[in-house]
Amino acid sequence: MTEFSPTAFYILAFMVVVFAIGVVSFKNLIHSALSMVLCFIAVAGIYILLHAELIAAAQVLIYVGAISILIIFAIMLTRHRTGDLKLFFSRQSWLALVFVAVATIVFTAVLGSANYRSESLAQNPEDEKIAELVFNSYAFPFEVVSLVLLVAIVGAVLLAKREKQ
Amino acid sequence: MTPLQHYLILATVLFFIGGWGVLARRNIILIIMCIELMLNAINIALVAFSNYSPHGAGLGEVFVFFVFALAAAEVAIGLAVAIAQYRLREKLGVDELHDMRG
Numbered sequence: 001m002t003e004f005s006p007t008a009f010y011i012l013a014f015m016v017v018v019f020a021i022g023v024v025s026f027k028n029l030i031h032s033a034l035s036m037v038l039c040f041i042a043v044a045g046i047y048i049l050l051h052a053e054l055i056a057a058a059q060v061l062i063y064v065g066a067i068s069i070l071i072i073f074a075i076m077l078t079r080h081r082t083g084d085l086k087l088f089f090s091r092q093s094w095l096a097l098v099f100v101a102v103a104t105i106v107f108t109a110v111l112g113s114a115n116y117r118s119e120s121l122a123q124n125p126e127d128e129k130i131a132e133l134v135f136n137s138y139a140f141p142f143e144v145v146s147l148v149l150l151v152a153i154v155g156a157v158l159l160a161k162r163e164k165q
Numbered sequence: 166m167t168p169l170q171h172y173l174i175l176a177t178v179l180f181f182i183g184g185w186g187v188l189a190r191r192n193i194i195l196i197i198m199c200i201e202l203m204l205n206a207i208n209i210a211l212v213a214f215s216n217y218s219p220h221g222a223g224l225g226e227v228f229v230f231f232v233f234a235l236a237a238a239e240v241a242i243g244l245a246v247a248i249a250q251y252r253l254r255e256k257l258g259v260d261e262l263h264d265m266r267g
Binding site: 003006009013016017020021023024029032033036039040043046047049050051052054055058059062063066067070071074075077078092093096097099100101103104107108111112114116129130133134138141142145146148149151152153155156157159160 | 169194215226245248
């Protein structure tokens with residue numbers, strides 16, 4: 001197993017946090033969406049550091065490739081005619097920021113005091129093992145997920161269909 | 166070697182940044198994007214636990230695949246609702262959607 005330098009994690013983590021804050025705080029929705037794409041790419045880098053190359057590839061394909069494009073299409077389809085959307089921060093946003101900051105500090109303190117194993121076991125297995133788990137041990141949940149996707153596609157088409165007068 | 170806590174703290178911070186966006190912003194599409202950030206935070210935690218735990222190698226990654234599929238379904242439905250609502254009312258603020266009440 002390749003060992004990655006610890007600084008790589010901190011650089012990627014910094015990118016994830018900065019771009020995630022960008023998603024929340026950009027006024028223009030397109031800028032938020034592009035910041036979200038960069039955040040997802042940095043998260044894919046985190047997966048590579050965790051020896052989960054298959055997940056990293058799926059992250060790039062599904063999140064960066066499909067979901068981001070879908071969101072950008074939705075933004076462009078719903079753009080207000082008069083300039084930018086005037087749906088920026090509401091009055092509660094500072095209250096929300098305080099709540100979120102307190103929750104983050106509490107969770108971080110709890111996690112920091114927990115006694116976890118500090119050495120990676122490099123346990124994330126080869127892709128064959130994951131395929132065996134998905135298609136043998138977890139074949140039934142896999143089928144349920146495919147059914148959920150089918151229902152979601154039908155529902156999305158039905159919702160987005162123009163009403164005939 | 167990076168300890169497990171650092172991955173979990175990163176996941177916590179990302180989750181709460183997404184939560185802040187859900188609470189503070191008013192646009193439906195941006196709220197969907199922030200929910201995606203929160204799901205990504207959960208995925209980081211799952212993959213990190215899968216990498217550091219001596220039991221059940223790969224289980225976390227299998228779970229992440231299911232989360233991917235459900236996130237895709239959630240985005241498809243959420244954006245379809247947003248676009249249908251926009252087409253009816255030309256509004257996308259969550260506090261303007263009075264006719265979505267049951």
